Amino acid sequence: MKKIFFWFSPLALLAMTSLSYAFEPLPAMPPIPTDNPMSEAKVSLGRQLYFDKRLSVDGTISCNSCHNVMGSGSDNRPVSVGVGGKKGGRNAPTVWNSAYLSVQFWDGRAATLEDQAKGPVLNPVEMGMHSAADAEARIRSIPGYVTQFNEVFGAANSVTYDNIAKAIAAYERTLITPNSPFDRYQKGEKSAMSEQALRGMKTVEKIGCTACHTGPDFAGPEMPAGQGFYQKFPIYAANNPYVSKYHLMDDEGRYGVTHEESDKHLWRVQTWRNVALTAPYFHTGSVATLDEAVRVMARSQLGLTLKEGDVADIVAFLNSLTGEFPVQSMPRLPQTPNRTLTAE
Amino acid sequence: MKKIFFWFSPLALLAMTSLSYAFEPLPAMPPIPTDNPMSEAKVSLGRQLYFDKRLSVDGTISCNSCHNVMGSGSDNRPVSVGVGGKKGGRNAPTVWNSAYLSVQFWDGRAATLEDQAKGPVLNPVEMGMHSAADAEARIRSIPGYVTQFNEVFGAANSVTYDNIAKAIAAYERTLITPNSPFDRYQKGEKSAMSEQALRGMKTVEKIGCTACHTGPDFAGPEMPAGQGFYQKFPIYAANNPYVSKYHLMDDEGRYGVTHEESDKHLWRVQTWRNVALTAPYFHTGSVATLDEAVRVMARSQLGLTLKEGDVADIVAFLNSLTGEFPVQSMPRLPQTPNRTLTAE
Structure with a gap:
């Protein structure tokens, strides 16, 4: 790197x-970290996670809620609204081309997209999960994700918070205009x-x-x-x-x-x-x-x-710096038949 | 009909x-009302509107927020969360195959998908727009929508609340499994x-x-x-x-x-x-x-x-009644360069 x-x-x-x-x-391509190589399957998995509201405590907020890739990659609001109607402290930066930035967040507190992705999931005014272990458990309870994680990361028990962040970051590295x-x-x-x-x-x-x-x-x-x-x-x-x-x-x-x-x-x-x-x-x-x-x-x-x-x-x-936004397929999120994960 | x-x-x-x-x-096909014929352009327009949070007062909620077509067509929550963290009174029904239903909502208060689409936009605990005129004005202020409405509905000044609902309903009639x-x-x-x-x-x-x-x-x-x-x-x-x-x-x-x-x-x-x-x-x-x-x-x-x-x-x-969900392209939402529509 x-x-x-x-x-x-x-x-x-x-x-x-x-x-x-x-x-x-x-x-044409942003830097790709050697410890998170790109693959089509990983990008597909990351895209699903990026759009999956089950990564928030009550199932209402996904990464895309505040960084909308159907539009500007932000939410065009002064500050974002997270779980329970809570408001964030700073304006949501765009996810488009964030892969070219050497640090993430307004204050640069994350060194990589992988580190960045771990923040909002646990932020109480954003996605509000109580711990990394809770986020892992949530994803692990969705069989269609378990299969994909194990295939993408090449080992059993690959649903980890690190790998969740890696998959999301791999998807974000495709968000280039x-x-x-x-x-x-x-x-x-x-x-x-x-x-x-x-x-x-x-x-x-x-x-x-x-x-x-x-x-x-x-x-x-x-x-x-x-x-x-x-x-x-x-x-x-x-x-x-x-x-x-x-x-x-x-x-x-x-x-x-x-x-x-x-x-x-x-x-x-x-x-x-x-x-x-x-x-x-x-x-x-x-x-x-x-x-x-x-x-x-x-x-x-x-x-x-x-x-x-x-x-x-x-x-x-x-x-004149507005680029071309790549056409994307809509992810199909793996389901959990017969039960819900976000009953309150 | x-x-x-x-x-x-x-x-x-x-x-x-x-x-x-x-x-x-x-x-294979649900009933299509004679006053809202299907066209590819109308379905595309309806898909954009369905995913567009700018149809809510603060830009945080779209149709898809509670009727998620990447998943079950509902939000898998007891009741939905609308603008400002407000909770709805009833569980969100699935949008998938709703085109086959002869009435909409749990209590059947809408006769058509067109009528149904007009409800949540103005519901204060859902999308919270203050009036149909406000919703029209919001969409009318997005040039990329004005062009599409006029083309799809074949007349100038086609951005009306009725036509917003017609486009969304046309999209929903493609949501068949x-x-x-x-x-x-x-x-x-x-x-x-x-x-x-x-x-x-x-x-x-x-x-x-x-x-x-x-x-x-x-x-x-x-x-x-x-x-x-x-x-x-x-x-x-x-x-x-x-x-x-x-x-x-x-x-x-x-x-x-x-x-x-x-x-x-x-x-x-x-x-x-x-x-x-x-x-x-x-x-x-x-x-x-x-x-x-x-x-x-x-x-x-x-x-x-x-x-x-x-x-x-x-x-x-x-x-055994879980169907096949059609692959969809992700809509690209028309933007409003240099300004936001949802500053509070």
Whole structure:
């Protein structure tokens, strides 16, 4: 999994924006960890689990409930609603192309998609299972899953919490959206992007957005798995009316993971891929439109108040990062004849 | 839509059980109303709407949330959970093969699938939209839907609540599960059913279950659309320990619709198709297993206490009514770039 990579500070990157190095098409495949190789059967199993509400304590919430792959890969709500109508603390990030990210969650607290998948199942305001053992027992009580786990992982008793997470992560690594207008443009199809989107592309370089939003996922330079690319948000907090309007500093971000003072209000740099589809915006989900999100970012990260024409150009550019969503078959979930697993 | 039909009272039917008239395979197609003809585009549109949580007030609940076509067509919970964690009053019936039923809902209050589809969207404990106009406005604000509605219904301004319901109903008419072991047996494949299931088939005739559970859907004799086939439940309420244990009489059933004394505790006769998959059972969802449901029905409807061997045989027979679930493509939902529709 380790890769050679070069580290540039955001400011060094900023100084280099005239090189247009920041723009790369999406690679055809995300990194695949050596301890979780892909197979068709594993992806199929992971897809079933991803859509299976029986992974939640009361049978009402699946991964897809908040990361809807029929749409944006998020739920387009400020914060998600979990079991019992409980609300989460942060906006649900998109699952699309998350396989390219070197860390998961807003605060980077999971190093891999496998680790990430284990979080929401046990979170009391998300899927609410009481323990990993409970989740295993639930899945183990579904005969059609037991057969598949043992086949996919090549051993008896393969229904483990680790393997549940591995199967879900393998499915998530197929959730890639290639061929956005931007990607087609980068590959030589010069008509793929509008004049306005091209103006926006120049603007985001010129004003410095691509100091952080670089790399194929526009979520920072390539990093080894488990090492995050973070940025403070907001950088320009003083006299910034958006801070109170949108509650930008109520949550201390990565500080909640490390408890290091230097991590206060640090956040993983978010992908721009399909960002036009994932409103509302920021960890708060408090900004309902993309144009307002652009204004907030310019003011908060660059100290700039943009002209409305520039905002519109940037929004057009960001829309050119909406990719093609692969057609999928609907999973058929293994059933438990004659009984239910989620009676309360 | 009107069809010639013959009416037999349950008792008359009971007297005729030796003829095995009760057993028919599932017809290949359900009735299609003349005012809502099927088309591929309409079914595709209906499938998108069926899975679209934006038909709920806060974007958390779709038709599929409680009638999960990846599984049993129900949610396998006692009662469903709607917006804001609110619980419904009755167990969610399966959507599979509901197109064969002459009335919809436990109490038959909707004459058609079209009428049925309009209920949950506006029910405050289900999808919680405030009005039909709000639901129309929500769908109308999604450009990809506007185009499809106008094409499917052949006119401008076709996004209406009626047409939303028509599209969903058209999709639901494709949710048919043919080729159960029972159907294959009826068509001559004598090895399709086990000896135990065949014993169970004889038992349900002999003891009188098929007085009501007759017809291809095992939900009563063929009726014209809009005319229901109801039965009192429980018939034998006196000294019946299940009544209090499972709260069988807390809800007065069809009386809540008609307010006629004779309709107290009347319920639409439920389909046996895929009944093995739809635990928990009854309008209460209070009975967790199929074998217990068989005991409750025998005691409550026929005044019988069955031997455990008979219960097992009947359960085996009911399992032979689990059909084949058609493979479906996952819908891709039209998006609203740059904004969300469900910010709160």
